[in-house]
Amino acid sequence: MRRINLFQRGVPIVDERGVPTIQFQTDWQQTVKELFASIDTVGAAQTAATAAQTAADNAQTAADAADAAASDAQAATDETRAETSLVNSYPANPVGTLITADNTGLVTIADHDRIYGDPTLNPTVPVVGDTNVSGGVSGDIIRVYYSDPSRAGGAVTYAFTIDPAAPPVQGGDIHSVGAVTIPAAGSNNGGPVRPPGYANPIP
Numbered sequence: 001m002r003r004i005n006l007f008q009r010g011v012p013i014v015d016e017r018g019v020p021t022i023q024f025q026t027d028w029q030q031t032v033k034e035l036f037a038s039i040d041t042v043g044a045a046q047t048a049a050t051a052a053q054t055a056a057d058n059a060q061t062a063a064d065a066a067d068a069a070a071s072d073a074q075a076a077t078d079e080t081r082a083e084t085s086l087v088n089s090y091p092a093n094p095v096g097t098l099i100t101a102d103n104t105g106l107v108t109i110a111d112h113d114r115i116y117g118d119p120t121l122n123p124t125v126p127v128v129g130d131t132n133v134s135g136g137v138s139g140d141i142i143r144v145y146y147s148d149p150s151r152a153g154g155a156v157t158y159a160f161t162i163d164p165a166a167p168p169v170q171g172g173d174i175h176s177v178g179a180v181t182i183p184a185a186g187s188n189n190g191g192p193v194r195p196p197g198y199a200n201p202i203p
Contacts, residue, residue, distance in 0.1 A: 081121060086151070087170055088117025091127070091177055091192045099144060099190035101180040107134045107142055107160065109177060112192075114153055125153030134160045136182040142190075143167045144177040 015021055020028075091098060094112040101107045109129040116122035127146075134142045145168035146156040158177070161167055170176040170193070180190025 081118060083171060085116045085118035085122045086172075086175070089122070089170070089175065090115055090194065094192075095129070097189045098192050099178045099180045100187050101134070101136070101142060101182050101190065102187045103138060103183050103185050105134045105136045105140075105182055107132055107136075107144065107158075107180060109144060109158055114148075114151075114175060116151070122151050125151065127153045128155040130155075130158055132158055132160070134162070134182070136160075136162050138182050138184040140182045141179055142182060143179045144190075145170075146175050146177065147173045148175050149173040 012021055091112045092115050094110040096110045098110050098112055099107065108131040111129045112127055113124050114127050115124050134140075136142045141163040143161045143163070144158055145161075146158050148156055156175075159168075168174050168176050176193045178190050178192040181188055
């Protein structure tokens, strides 16, 4: 803390000629010097405070960027985990034969469970079966799939591809069920995709 000399009672500031005394001049010069030094100190403190605030702002920006990068990395990890869980999923425990087809092109899917590759992320869910017109004729291989974005199972809408059309690729929201060949007469049993979700030409 800087000390500024104070004028003292009884100490003259001018002599008998009205000229400032040596003591007064000395005290005044010292006071001015101390005032300027104090001003410089305030300026330096302000500069240091500004630099500290800039450093703090930069640190916060870096921390925010690190948090964003960590969030992006976690989102990518979660997405990969979810996709792997679906790719490795398959139907199981059907009530009767999972897939049957008759010579008119009707395809019946039995009630069954969907077992996912990651049972912690995606617990096993029951899936309701249905009977649909596939449009297939004798000898056609019908591949059955459905979309289930929430992976909740229940009543789903089944869709079909007919070879040689590209078979459904299990991934994203697409769940492959299996395949069946349309018979020339009567009915025919198909089969499911095999664990962990690979589709054989005729399961």
